[in-house]
Amino acid sequence: MNIKKAGVFLYTMLSTMKVNLVGQLWLSELLVVIAAPFTFRPDDLKTYPYLKKILVALLVLLVFQMVTDLLAVGNSPQNYLRGWAATVIALLSFVVLFKTLNDTTTILFFLFMTMIKNIIYTDDIVDSDMSYFKFKIAPILTMAMYLVLYQLYKRGELKMALTVLIGCSLLCFAFDSRSTGVIFFIGAVITYFMNNNVHISRQKVILFSVMAAVLFQVAYVFYVRSVLAGEIGGEHSRTQIGRLANPYNPLELLITGRAETFAAGAAIADAPLFGHGSWAEDKSLKYYMILLMYHNEDLNTQRAKEDTHLVPSHSVLMGAWVNWGIGGFLAVLYLFWMIVKMGLYIIRNGQELALYPVLVLIFIGLIWTFLFSPFQHLRLYIPGLAAIIMNNYYALVMETEEEEPPYGIPIHA
Template sequence: MQTAATSIHFAHSHAQGKTSRGPFWPHILMALFGAGWAVSFDVGVRLYGGEIVALVCLPILPWKSAYRRHRMVRSIFGAYSLWVAAIILADLWNGTGLFDSARNMATPILGGISLLFVVSVTAQNPKALLSFLAATALAKGILGEPLYGDRFSEVALELASLTADTNFFKVRVDPFLTPAILLIACWLGRKNLLTAAVVLVSASLGYFVFDARSSGLVFFLSAMTLVAIYFRFRPRMGQILIAGVAATALSYSAYVAYVDYTFANNPLGHNGQQLTRMEDPYNPFELIIEGRSEWLVIPSAIAERPIFGWGSWAIDKDYRFTYMREVITGSYNFESVERESYLGFIPVHSLLGSTWVWSGLLGFAAMLRLLISASTMASRLPRSPERILLPAVTFFTLLMFWHFFFSPPQAVRLFFPVALGCLIVSTREEFGKRRRLVQHPYWVTGGR
């Protein structure tokens, strides 16, 4: 009776327009989930602590209700189910080993479990995302990023290390600094999104200085998106033209400044070497091809086996596609081919590209359905009532789209659960009437 009374009071307070902080337990679970991503275990596949938290806690959470109430959850799970079916069919056709097939299927399965956990928790209190950011920043600041193993583990965290090798920033600093910046932006921008935009633009400049281009670009685009939301930009033709011209001029000016800065201050760094190899370093599209040259061979790999693909992990047995990439880019180097082809995989570094190369047309259809679902929700994000979370959710959404085109499938496990989960919760009022009653987990209600 007490639980029911509490729920009724919660619903009534919303009806009266009062602000409710929501239950506290989502903060605890999201903090554990965030901290868990700083540790991993080798069980045949790498299993992260955050996934263990999701697997252990999901049975005691109202996940069935979360699945029924959120239409976009069902749409995403439909895409994941189609993806698993595509993996099975492609691997049977190509005779892929059972272990390799299972490792590939683990991506949508574990990604789906983590997604359902995030939605089940944050649907009860969306601000639990802030606890996730804080715990992730703290845990990775102390323990590091397990995705990179022990790389730079012996190097002291100081300015000299950052200037000596900019990869140190991406491997050791970026994993904890990014969630910390997003947490600060959410807190400072809770009353004025322009304040959050200033924080993100400042972060963008710093990230470009330390050669973290992708994160720097996403910070910049996130800031521009927050500015558009603040001024209530509407996609009318006149506004699109004006905003497009202004954004293009501003973006290209920033890119020219970045190229000049790199040549002047870090020409021997990873990004400086990429710019040096380009015919026209001031052409940003050429930089995209230079940085993600896998896209130059993906069409050829798809054309040879368009229906069922090459099977999980797509072995490049004679290094043919790797050599092809080197020749097309004009940077042919036998030693480079030997090094990059050590595992013998067809070079794909794209979620959309790899699902077609690995799992055929059906796999690409699954990923396209996932992309459409994410795009549908993103178009409704400016109307989200969770204003305090907009800086973080906007950043996660834009970074997710980057992963679709320029990251391997593991992003579905490592990044998509939080990005999609918070996007679902932030836009749920746009996909149906939102129920106000809080559904506590079974360990709070005693199963009632």
């Protein structure tokens, strides 16, 4: 085992253990802090402009955090130090993981060890039958599928790879993990179109959009009927769909499923310039009540006050605005856009990469994470996946320019 794989092994295994230091940190994050001085070189910023832009975005975010916490809201040291530490950890993680996950073998080992970690470790959020598949089985399934897709695509078995993707998508829909199912399905569609040189015209886009909308609505009707009949899904899906005025309207399901978005919008409207600060508490329960309203639930004031409720967002992008105002949002939006540009380049030009379908899924997953996942994902999950995208982007660019990739990612491995 070389030093990079040893580092990957420690990083994944230590991400299951916490230590109290400026809030709770994973031991893997302490490993990143220790490793950063030995992996970063100043000329990396010149060699890899996107890495530089991402780090600049995080530094700008840190500046706006300080302005909001110290000058605008007068936050407590306990809260603002936790907020700042998360951004610093994210910055260091981008550097270390970018310099580590720089060849196909190491990337595959990272995916494999992440799967093993998910098998061994069960997060506290897995506390019901509903959450078991979504938060325990689905992450394991995702990593296992990445490894299978790599092997199938490498051997030229595109149809089998797409069949695996669609099958896993249907499995996730059946077991209450709709977001993962959507990502798998979109990944299959993109991989199919980009590997068959489908000429895209305005007429085809319109025709495909209409057909897709009709097929989606038909499939959605069958899905709702099956859930309400108890044939697929779990108690969470039945409860969620059962409280809708029109369960066959997918927009109503989206609204009740993403109620945090509306709560975050109200929080942004209340403090658009500087935000509410790091780890801002919803002391008046104003935004918590908005969540309950969209969930058609009544407020139990006594029970609600027994817990600490943070101002909700459930979105990396909106969370930045909620907590640190328009400046924080623009910094994270710029970071997001840098990743999107690299991902789109890979989708358009990377069909010869053996990791292509995996990269497509990782890219779609990153978009979903920025839009619909808690802000803490910026430090916990985004750096590793973005590092994989960035390394393959540079390998592909260097191959196009007929230059040797600096990190030697095998384009046709």
